[in-house]
Amino acid sequence: MNPTISSRSTTPQLGFDFASGLALSAGINKSGSKSITDIDLTNPTGIAAGEALSRMIVDDRVLHMGMTTWRALLDRAISLGHTELYPSEDGQVGLRTPGLRFGPIQRMPELGPQYVIQSIFKNRLDARLKAGEQVKSGRVLVQGTTKVDLVVLTETMTLCLYLGRKHVGALELDLDTLTAGCMNDGESQTAASLASKLAMAFPDEDNLLITQSAQVAFGQVLKALGIGGLK
DSSP states (O other), X not given: OOOOOOSSOOOOOOOOOOTTSSOSOEEEEXXXXXXXOSOOOOOTTOOOHHHHHHTOXXXXXXXXXXXXXXXXXXXXXXXXTOOEEEEXXXXXXXXXXXXXXXXXXXXXXXXXXXXXXXXXXXXXXXXXXXXXXXXXXXXXXXETTEEEEEEEXXXXXXXXXXXXXXXXXXXXXXTHHHHTTSSTTHHHHHHHHHHHHHHHHOTTSOHHHHHHHHHHHHHHHHHHTTOOBOO
């Protein structure tokens, strides 16, 4: 169902406070082939996605938010059902309702896709857990008879290691360990960080192969939560 958006302006009166510095960049979100013009869409500082997007000002002319932050705009779009990432103009990524060709946001900043996946992931995870459902992957083959699976809780996820049917170890990870690298170049950084943790937890195992299997397992979790689109 497509959300109905009022044509009346609902621009909030925002008081922006950038205690740690100026906004990283600013832009315009509008319909058409040039939704953002003359801005740097990257995030050179390496700060967390949500924090970075909270510092980035955008003039939204599609959802009628007016001057706001990219984080607020993405939160609004997600709340209206725009939850699918898609390849857009100039190699950028847009956000749309599943099943539609286009969406209200045609070009996001670099950290936008990561933030979208993290937000939807946490929202749907919370809903499943509150309903008493278990959120986990199937067992994914590493090599030989070695397998892993992921069990996801509110703030953490546990990677379980099996040799055949025998549970031989577990490693508790922060919830954002894998969501932080689920888009583009973040995958290699996430893989390196996870492999390092696995090497300490399971020194006798091939941590690189376990890392790859863990990423496959996390993909299963995302699919189970109905999170898809661009990868």
